Amino acid sequence: MPEIYAPSPAGDKPKIGNAGAAKKAATGAYVPGDVSPNRRVQRRYSIRLWSIRHSRLLEWFYARFAQAFLLLHPLWNAIGYSRVEAPVTFVERRVKGMLFDCRMCGQCILSSTGMSCPMNCPKQLRNGPCGGVRADGNCEVEPDMPCVWVKAWEGSRNMVKGDAILNVQRPVNQSLRETSSWLRVTAEAAARRQASEGAAP
């Protein structure tokens, strides 16, 4: 048998965290040699948690930011939304990646989830916590990570429009992954504005 199918050497001390997974790995289930069964044990989550604590500030800021983006609609239109997509996506990925550990699902619902990105949930739940949340409020799958939805509930309580967390969200459209949510929201708002202006007079 090739070496890679061998369980990690018996002398290896199981890494901190999900001991169950380490034990299972030793039973012969295929696990790549040097990979910790706990995928992101080194993460600290501090910036993500800061964002959730300051969800109200970020909510206020985003409202202004979205307005500004909408004001720039003629500019985006002039350059062409498809041409501006790549640079905006680049910036969006960096900014939201730092603040929220954004996964670029392309259909951001941070405003409805207390500024806690639901795509960081190992089950990618977009409608609330699963039943497996640990008593200390940590994740079932990653025992060192605070449950994304426990934090989302806390964050939403600070927000003005926090009750949006009670709305049922539609499933993720996987074909929009890696695209800019900012531009989509702007384009949709512009289209809505145009439609209402067209209907009003």
Place this chain on the structure above:
Amino acid sequence: MSPDIHPTDLGAPLEPLPGHASRGRLERVLRRGEFAVTAELNPPDSANPQDVYDRAAVFDGWVDGINAVDASGANCHMSSVGICALLTRMGYAPIMQIACRDKNRIAIQGDVLGASAMGVQNILCLTGDGVQAGDQPGAKPVFDLDSMSLLETVRTMRDEAKFLSGRKLTSPPNVFLGAAINPFAPPYDFRPYRLAKKIAAGAQFVQSQYCFDVPMFRDYMAKVRDLGLHEKCFILVGVGPLASAKTARWIRSNVPGIHIPDSIIARLEGAQDQKREGKQLCIDVINEVKEIQGVSGIHVMAYRQEEYVAEIVHESGVLKGRKPWKHEPNPTDATVSERLEEIRQGKEENQQDMADIAASKPH
């Protein structure tokens, strides 16, 4: 004769009633206001249909629905679709569980249609445990939908007769839709709102996680009643016997989402016969929760102790003398067995003889 039996074909779906989503017994029992009992079938690790029949037979005459679990705890077993196919064949009323962990929206919608075609009347929509909890932690977690969007998807299929994509269905799956609740995990104050969300998404009944902490459940139900949710959905409380204090400790630290207070473990530890005490504890919990306003039934999860379900249900007296449907010989079974007997005895149709008979007796 019980109103939950089809007059001519005992195993067949019942006549549709006004205001009912499905043609199943469980919905009828709940809507009549009777205390419902459901149980969980331990799925076999085998390809032998007899294993499923044997495991279902212990519930005969004691439960209104049998949950066919979908790889619970992310452990591989016979699929819930397969179990439901076998159970409906024998005339049982299965509650098919669908977990979002293993299938994407294309597979799930196909399974819903297939299940309904087989005669499944109840579908329970779950998110599913993470793959790390099971025997194959290296599997790819799918989670294309979540329990909420799954509920909405099946409701759309049933009520609007179309797929998630909008494509039309020629005949919609008429199923009674269920979901799961866990009042015993944080964030505690969000949990009642989450139930409200599930109801908004289409849940008509819910089954809860194991309830060992009755005071905590009572608080949850108080909040649920404040929101008026108990009038929009039937709430079944999950209960089950613990085999011993050691098992209880193991479950507490290894199975996600199950909350067992220290007092329960202390009570088990102090008992002479821990298994018996575990069963008594389960009966005590049932007797307490059945009095809580808004509780419509119980869901008995007696993992590897399924033979005690009948005893637990009997001793708690929740059925109040009512006899849930029991698997009985089906009138058409007689025809089938007669035919099988003929084949066994070697009686065959000889085509030459048949042609002679036809020739000598022209119409």
